[in-house]
Amino acid sequence: MNLLFVHQNFPGQWKHLAPAMAALPNHRAVALAMHDRPIHAPGVEVRRYNAKRSSTPKIHPWSIDFESQMIRGESCAEACIQLREEGFIPDVICAHPGWGEALFLKDVWPKTKILGYHEFYYHKDSSSFDREFAAPFSWKEACRIRTKNASFLLGYEDIDWGVTPTHFQWDTLPTRVKERTSIIHDGIDTEKAKPNPESKLLIKSQDLTIDRESEVITFISRNLEPTRGFHRFMRALPQIQANHPNAHVFIVGKEGQGYGAPHPSGKSYKEVMLEELEGQLNLKRLHFLGPLPYNQLLKLLQLSSVHVYFTIPFVLSWSLMEAMACGALVIGSRTPPLEEVIIHGQNGLLVDYFQTSELVEAVKEVFQHPNRLESLRQAARQTIIEGYDLRYSLQRQQALIQALGCNTL
CATH class of the missing domain: 3.40.50.2000 (Glycogen Phosphorylase B;)
Structure with missing residues (x-):
């Protein structure tokens, strides 16, 4: 043929x-x-x-x-x-x-x-x-x-x-x-995207090594933009960092326009949010990594304590599915694309897209009860194996x- x-x-x-x-x-x-x-x-x-x-x-x-x-x-x-x-x-x-x-x-x-x-x-x-x-x-x-x-x-x-x-x-x-x-x-290639308790990631630019003992919050989007709720996540960070001062926050993605319109100022949404939140963030533990090679992306997901994924009603990213396949505990927006894949309390957590306080509380719950929520990680991977x-x-x-x-x- x-x-x-x-x-x-x-x-x-x-x-x-x-x-x-x-x-x-x-x-x-x-x-x-x-x-x-x-x-x-x-x-x-x-x-x-x-x-x-x-x-x-x-x-x-x-x-x-x-x-x-x-x-x-x-x-x-x-x-x-x-x-x-x-x-x-x-x-x-x-x-x-x-x-x-x-x-x-x-x-x-x-x-x-x-x-x-x-x-x-x-x-x-x-x-x-x-x-x-x-x-x-x-x-x-x-x-x-x-x-x-x-x-x-x-x-x-x-x-x-x-x-x-x-x-x-x-x-x-x-x-x-x-x-x-x-x-x-x-x-999703679940033989590549899978949990690895021995995983480590060296961030050379930061002279930082992350392993499974680290507290890691991840956010991944091809472009850092409102379509993927980047601004919603950023506004939750001051309180999240205050609640979890030892956590490292890793944000992966380009500063390009992406699926939606550019900011009216002509600045990237990263620039806009950093200006809005000036003085409120612990920048020493907030790491913008830009785009990552696939093998490094998987390592980061394997090390993630909490993976945040937000989206308006739009196409789901592969990174969401890959995070679940790696056994990450996903906190997602309660929007139709995510509700198809994640059942709240069974294989992940869903929060109101517009309510920053719900995201803050969900992150707190994960860090306070990691063992109780371990079953969600296992169920997330099983969801991908069985359906995707x-x-x-x-x-x-x-x-x-x-x-x-x-x-x-």
Whole structure:
């Protein structure tokens, strides 16, 4: 079977699936990516393509995303035509329609089946959930949110089947899309992400070694931003540090814009929160580590006494699942994505997203009763093994691709 994986940030969600498919007998896997960073995808032939033009200056703000998606779609189609001229005809294309790249694939290969990765369908309810750093939600903002789905809806008729990681994400989709979408998580490698009582982590920049005897509070987000409740966590820290003066707080993530809007001041949210909380934090025990290599990230999670994960109603991060697989005790926001994975008091703790005092009290409970809550750590890992393990996910993903390629769906 010939397979084509399309994602501007390849491997993206295909980082496990693409190499697994390439390793099957009589399978050829090709991938298209826009970036020029090194890619680790054994057995996959990676091709690069570039946008043919830039966005139009001063275009209507509601059209910015749509135009960018058209540009990517056109550029991706031209790369596909080159592949076609080389004699490559995919049986199945795995594509992320949210970036626009899937829009014109059927125009190149009309008979090829397309599996769409339906990551998120935008609704105004999610965007209006926490508006602290934005202007009041208006009808114009609701219209802008609606247009973010335009390319997905335009390309939907060409997508033969869809896949989405969680029930929460599936539930955001329009009814007619749900009917042709399977729920299969990308998968967590629980043989790598697992507890290790002997784990140690050396923070060279801080001349600091952390082990299981240390009191460690962790917070991880690709970008430090309101979408992941970074500001909510930071505002709880003065009291958390006062209650637990020996604890080291480790924050992992970039200072980039992320999924939401930038701060109106132009400063990063890290800068904004440090200015707001000036004089209230013990900076000697607060460590901003930036992005971490994966093996170091896992070590940190293995050492975590408390892992805090907040999010608005949006896509769950892999880091949340990896934390649970490592046996971390997670304190999460009581928001729909987390409520799907964490049952309060059984495999983690959930607190009100907006109530700082609840987070402070939950952290205190963990440090005061570590032995009593040990069962939550074990249950958290078991949750990931039973429902989100990589081997289980890969089996289901591969079966779906085979069925789609063989027209048995």
